[in-house]
Amino acid sequence: xxxxxxxxxxxxxxxxxxxxxxxxxxxxxxxxxxxxxxxxxxxxxxxxxxxxxxxxxxxxxxxxxxxxxxxxxxxxxxxxxxxxxxxxxxxxxxxxxxxxxxxxxxxxxxxxxxxxxxxxxxxxxxxxxxxxxxxxxxxxxxxxxxxxxxxxxxxxxxxxxxxxxxxxxxxxxxxxxxxxxxxxxxxxxxxxxxxxxxxxxxxxxxxxxxxxxxxxxxxxxxxxxxxxxxxxxxxxxxxxxxxxxxxxxxxxxxxxxxxxxxxxxxxxxxxxxxxxxxxxxxxxxxxxxxxxxxxxxxxxxxxxxxxxxxxxxxxxxxxxxxxxxxxxxxxxxxxxxxxxxxxxx
Amino acid sequence: xxxxxxxxxxxxxxxxxxxxxxxxxxxxxxxxxxxxxxxxxxxxxxxxxxxxxxxxxxxxxxxxxxxxxxxxxxxxxxxxxxxxxxxxxxxxxxxxxxxxxxxxxxxxxxxxxxxxxxxxxxxxxxxxxxxxxxxxxxxxxxxxxxxxxxxxxxxxxxxxxxxxxxxxxxxxxxxxxxxxxxxxxxxxxxxxxxxxxxxxxxxxxxxxxxxxxxxxxxxxxxxxxxxxxxxxxxxxxxxxxxxxxxxxxxxxxxxxxxxxxxxxxxxxxxxxxxxxxxxxxxxxxxxxxxxxxxxxxxxxxxxxxxxxxxxxxxxxxxxxxxxxxxxxxxxxxxxxxxxxxxxxx
Numbered sequence: 001x002x003x004x005x006x007x008x009x010x011x012x013x014x015x016x017x018x019x020x021x022x023x024x025x026x027x028x029x030x031x032x033x034x035x036x037x038x039x040x041x042x043x044x045x046x047x048x049x050x051x052x053x054x055x056x057x058x059x060x061x062x063x064x065x066x067x068x069x070x071x072x073x074x075x076x077x078x079x080x081x082x083x084x085x086x087x088x089x090x091x092x093x094x095x096x097x098x099x100x101x102x103x104x105x106x107x108x109x110x111x112x113x114x115x116x117x118x119x120x121x122x123x124x125x126x127x128x129x130x131x132x133x134x135x136x137x138x139x140x141x142x143x144x145x146x147x148x149x150x151x152x153x154x155x156x157x158x159x160x161x162x163x164x165x166x167x168x169x170x171x172x173x174x175x176x177x178x179x180x181x182x183x184x185x186x187x188x189x190x191x192x193x194x195x196x197x198x199x200x201x202x203x204x205x206x207x208x209x210x211x212x213x214x215x216x217x218x219x220x221x222x223x224x225x226x227x228x229x230x231x232x233x234x235x236x237x238x239x240x241x242x243x244x245x246x247x248x249x250x251x252x253x254x255x256x257x258x259x260x261x262x263x264x265x266x267x268x269x270x271x272x273x274x275x276x277x278x279x280x281x282x283x284x285x286x287x288x289x290x291x292x293x294x295x296x297x298x299x300x301x302x303x304x305x306x307x308x309x310x311x312x313x314x315x316x317x318x319x320x321x322x323x324x325x326x327x328x329x330x331x332x333x334x335x336x337x338x339x340x341x342x343x344x345x
Numbered sequence: 346x347x348x349x350x351x352x353x354x355x356x357x358x359x360x361x362x363x364x365x366x367x368x369x370x371x372x373x374x375x376x377x378x379x380x381x382x383x384x385x386x387x388x389x390x391x392x393x394x395x396x397x398x399x400x401x402x403x404x405x406x407x408x409x410x411x412x413x414x415x416x417x418x419x420x421x422x423x424x425x426x427x428x429x430x431x432x433x434x435x436x437x438x439x440x441x442x443x444x445x446x447x448x449x450x451x452x453x454x455x456x457x458x459x460x461x462x463x464x465x466x467x468x469x470x471x472x473x474x475x476x477x478x479x480x481x482x483x484x485x486x487x488x489x490x491x492x493x494x495x496x497x498x499x500x501x502x503x504x505x506x507x508x509x510x511x512x513x514x515x516x517x518x519x520x521x522x523x524x525x526x527x528x529x530x531x532x533x534x535x536x537x538x539x540x541x542x543x544x545x546x547x548x549x550x551x552x553x554x555x556x557x558x559x560x561x562x563x564x565x566x567x568x569x570x571x572x573x574x575x576x577x578x579x580x581x582x583x584x585x586x587x588x589x590x591x592x593x594x595x596x597x598x599x600x601x602x603x604x605x606x607x608x609x610x611x612x613x614x615x616x617x618x619x620x621x622x623x624x625x626x627x628x629x630x631x632x633x634x635x636x637x638x639x640x641x642x643x644x645x646x647x648x649x650x651x652x653x654x655x656x657x658x659x660x661x662x663x664x665x666x667x668x669x670x671x672x673x674x675x676x677x678x679x680x681x682x683x684x685x686x687x688x689x690x
Contacts, residue, residue, distance in 0.1 A: 194647075211651065221659040296644070
């Protein structure tokens, strides 16, 4: 099995998701600037995976700090954390992971520079290990929601490639299959970056899970034909009221699901829930380069000089969300209460 | 200005829509088999343009029939009409145009073979001329529906490239602009064939009409932001009850429009209305080659051997359609009555 992000003696190693499915290439990043670039250019993507990568970026940055005194170290550490925080704005897991690393640094100044570096590396590795375990729990909780014989539509890639491993939305599918259920998947190709066609199709096929690829605009047709039993997607940030920011197009899929009486589930770890954001309108939405829309694999598909919009995410209002599947169980309406309760359990 | 389909002394000339927007190449078809192939491979596409091309295909086929007697001519003519009818199943304009040519042939047997051939060529040219005039009328009627300052979302290409010229949905936009209104357009790229990115963006830009390209899954985001005042699309076949078969994804756009309180208009000539089909479920939906989904410009974007669905059209139920804009005016609910009345005017 492939590894999405990994801490190795040589550096932070990531599978290059821009080259899949044609080529399975692993890249090694030996400094934090390289990791920041990899997040920005989507060599690694998916909210939980970005969190893990950022933690490892901070760790490798910390290890390489030359200052011997704590004051000098802290100055450098701040710079590292700031650069990683500037890579992408929407997925809150990025900020959650950076905050966790910051806290460890702040609480362990007494260790001295060299031992603190080791502590930060250990923390990044723990975030990685935790994420896989969290996904497995999400999978177990979510798996119970699917019928014995189910066809699930998913959008984008919330799989092993979007996390440290196993996946959130695809973790739910894997959890159901491990529980003995038969699950068939329809994957939206997810323009412009084609995470569905390139990544979800690839990792499900590798796992011998029955997957059919469609373009984003076919989901309505497929649902109307009665072919879909449930929708399961991931999330990049969930507001306190249960509004869900996720890959562009998710909102449309949720509307279609409601129209056809199909349950719409969001699978995400607690680190994706941002109680400080009251509702989805306040979630910052990243607008990416227009070339992602006008070009495909370096080839132009639109006229030169054409105006383009390229919002990378949209917000699905809580009223369209049937349930939010977390490692602590499934939360249902009213989300304000249910999501808050998760953090006091 | 470019010509979509044209009758020339050398043959039937078409702009190759598979090569746009990169290259503006005109192809000349000297026999009906070539024209049939061009329709099938989408060198020419768009319901009205397919109708015109089919009529010209029949005309060029008829001209080249070697039989000198009417019996022999009719046998060949049948073969020609049948091949053209087998090219694509959904757009009813194809069958409408073939039927019109058949009727002319049947009613003019008395002319003898050589004069009948000339009569058929004249008929094909008339279908071409009529189509442009019809589109201009659609544009005038539809233009009145748009506000003075309007942003219109369109899906696929129902423009000059989809017709003999001017366009149906884009004809409405052109009609509004000619009436002095300011119209801005958002164009869905329209996967898998990218008619929006490649064709609509190209022809609107050529006309200096303000156009912004988005991927199909961004329409919900753009509507939610309040950026769209009206949706105008074309149609491949309209059932007697007002259900509309159009390019895959249209159904989703219509649902999104209703959710956001945006009027959803369909612009189409009477030749797209099929009163013999009671409701949309009975419209045959073409499923095209999976390579259209897995490859882009010859480059693979999905794993090898992946299962794919590729329905080329979907059906928008009449309840989501605000109005159907025809050359005889705008029809509103109840469509059964209104559409039928068009044919007795």
